[in-house]
Amino acid sequence: MVKLTPAFIAKIAPPAKGSKVTYEGRGFGVRTGATGQQSYILNYRSKAKGSEGVERRVTIGDCADWSVGQARERAKQMRREIDAGKDPQGELAAAREAHSVADLVERYRREHLGALRPSTRREYERQIAAEILPVLGNAKVASIDSDDIDKLHRQITARGAPYIANRVFALLSRLFALSIRWKMRPDNPCRGLARNKEHRRERFLNARELDALLRAIEASEDRQAGAVFRLLLLTGCRRGEALSMRWQDLDLEAGTWSKPRESTKQNRAHHIPLSGEALDLLIELRAESTGSPFVFPGKSGGARADVNKAWCHVRKAAGLDLRLHDLRHSYASFCINSGLGLPVVQALLGHSTPSMTSRYSHLFDATLREATGRVGAIVGAAKPRLKVVS
Numbered sequence: 001m002v003k004l005t006p007a008f009i010a011k012i013a014p015p016a017k018g019s020k021v022t023y024e025g026r027g028f029g030v031r032t033g034a035t036g037q038q039s040y041i042l043n044y045r046s047k048a049k050g051s052e053g054v055e056r057r058v059t060i061g062d063c064a065d066w067s068v069g070q071a072r073e074r075a076k077q078m079r080r081e082i083d084a085g086k087d088p089q090g091e092l093a094a095a096r097e098a099h100s101v102a103d104l105v106e107r108y109r110r111e112h113l114g115a116l117r118p119s120t121r122r123e124y125e126r127q128i129a130a131e132i133l134p135v136l137g138n139a140k141v142a143s144i145d146s147d148d149i150d151k152l153h154r155q156i157t158a159r160g161a162p163y164i165a166n167r168v169f170a171l172l173s174r175l176f177a178l179s180i181r182w183k184m185r186p187d188n189p190c191r192g193l194a195r196n197k198e199h200r201r202e203r204f205l206n207a208r209e210l211d212a213l214l215r216a217i218e219a220s221e222d223r224q225a226g227a228v229f230r231l232l233l234l235t236g237c238r239r240g241e242a243l244s245m246r247w248q249d250l251d252l253e254a255g256t257w258s259k260p261r262e263s264t265k266q267n268r269a270h271h272i273p274l275s276g277e278a279l280d281l282l283i284e285l286r287a288e289s290t291g292s293p294f295v296f297p298g299k300s301g302g303a304r305a306d307v308n309k310a311w312c313h314v315r316k317a318a319g320l321d322l323r324l325h326d327l328r329h330s331y332a333s334f335c336i337n338s339g340l341g342l343p344v345v346q347a348l349l350g351h352s353t354p355s356m357t358s359r360y361s362h363l364f365d366a367t368l369r370e371a372t373g374r375v376g377a378i379v380g381a382a383k384p385r386l387k388v389v390s
Contacts, residue, residue, distance in 0.1 A: 002023075002024060003024060004024045004028075004029070004030060004068050005068060006067075006068060009022075009038060009063060009068070012030065012038070013032075014032050014033060014034050014035065014036045015032070015033075015034055017034050018033075018034060019032060019033045019034065021043075023043075024072075026075075026079070027042050027043035027044050027075075028041075028042055028071075028075040029041055029042075029043070030063065037062070038062070038063040038064075039059050039060070039061060039062050039063055040059070040060040040063060040066055040068075040071035040074075040075070041057055041058065041059055042057070042075045042079070043055065043056070043057050044056055044057075044078075044082050046082070046087045047083065047085055047087075048085055048086060048087035056088075057089065058078065058088045058089040060074050060075060060078075061074075098140045098141065098142055099140065099141045099142075099179075099184045100137065100138055100139065100140055100141065101132070101133070101136040101137050101138070101139050101140075101141055101144065101175075102133060102137040102138065103141070104141050104175055104176075104178070104179055104182075104184060105128055105133065105137070105175065107182065108175055108178060112178070113125075117240065117262060117263065118240070118244065119240040127164075127167060127168050127171055128171075131152070131156060131164075131168045132152075132168065132171070132172065135152055135155075141176075141179050141185050142185045144176070144185075144189050145189050146190070146191075146192070146193055148189065149169070149190050149193060150193055152168070152172075153165050153166075153168070153169050153195070156168060157196055162196035162198075163198060165195075165196055166196050166198065169190065169193070169195055173188060173190035173191075176188045176189055176190055203321075203322060203323065203326040203329060204333040205326070205327075205330040205333075209318070209320055209322075210233075210330070212318040212319060213229075213315075213318045213320060213322070216314045216315070216317035216318035217229050217230060219317065220310065220313065220314050220317075222307075222310040222313075224296055224304065225311070225314075226310075226314070227281060227285060227296070228242050228243065228307050229307070229311070229314065229324075229327065230281055231245075231278065231281060231282075232327040232328065232331070233327050233330065234274075234275055234277055234278040234281065234331075235257070235272065235274065235275075236327075236328050236331030236332060236335075236348060236349050237259075237328070238325075238328060239307070239324055240263065241259055241263050243303050243304050243305070243306070243307070244263045244294070245257070245263075245294065245295040245296065245303075246260075246293050246294055247286070247289070247293060247294075248293065250274075250282060250295075252282060252286065255273055255274045255276075255279050256271060256274060257271070257274055258270075259271070259272075270350040272347075307324070308324075311324050328349070331349075332349060335348060
């Protein structure tokens with residue numbers, strides 16, 4: 001044991017290889033490497049729960065940056081912390097080995113992403129690659145707090161993508177909920193944070209717009225995409241359901257379509273009848289089929305991935321500010337205006353709850369007015385003549 005001083009430390013000769021430690025007392029000393037680099041260290045036995053009695057060595061700092069007095073005081077402070085049950089080196093090692101957000105994402109990919117619908121998987125992968133990993137990927141799961149989540153949400157919102165910001169927030173909330181189950185952290189940093197307000201847009205085609213759209217579809221060079229758009233109008237299905245449609249799910253003789261569970265948003269099978277016009281379209285496509293199991297095959301042999309480019313051309317040609325999903329809303333409006341009730345529309349659209357269909361309830365005004373008018377006419381025609389008396 002020696003008394004460490006700047007002069008003494010400067011005279012310590014480096015070893016031929018490896019390192020050697022010169023102790024002053026109670027585990028405090030100087031480690032000298034073969035290159036001549038020196039640092040203050042502290043040896044101790046852990047008293048932390050689960051690692052009692054384990055001998056550890058923690059580096060206090062480089063001798064070029066710390067004075068002997070500063071290092072000695074830091075060693076005393078650390079010994080007090082160790083006596084209180086802390087484990088400085090163990091905590092550093094645990095921090096190095098702790099799971100990063102990238103690790104959390106990778107486990108989510110392995111254990112959960114594969115069970116989702118293809119379109120949902122693609123969107124989640126896009127959000128992960130473009131929004132989450134570039135900002136949070138290297139951070140430790142346990143170190144993320146609500147400020148980190150809120151900052152990311154505000155950054156995405158500020159660039160003019162408030163809905164995407166909400167979708168990324170929802171995915172992060174799911175990831176951190178799983179991190180609790182996987183014992184990576186005890187809480188969800190997304191809990192209690194506000195999202196952007198979303199205003200549901202419901203756009204319905206009127207007769208003039210429908211005519212303009214059908215003319216644009218007929219003139220489109222992408223005939224396959226045109227058939228997808230017509231099918232959306234005729235069935236009210238979602239884009240992903242149409243693109244993943246398989247011949248084995250169709251009974252063209254009975255005029256039915258059995259959508260498999262993995263292709264529907266509600267993750268359950270959905271069976272619907274097909275109109276004569278929808279059947280005519282599918283029979284025409286069947287005659288042109290080249291043997292693919294998909295009604296709308298892509299160039300790679302699987303199902304067609306998207307129709308976004310073709311849709312942009314069609315809606316511009318029709319002169320309409322219209323989203324592809326608005327065709328589904330328009331189908332619902334056609335059903336309601338033809339006199340069908342909400343339960344029937346719910347069944348046709350495949351909504352899991354009546355509340356999802358209730359957004360179309362305001363369309364019943366004209367239908368209900370016509371119905372009550374008919375009742376009034378019936379009752380009015382049957383009323384007896386009135387005789388005025390004093």
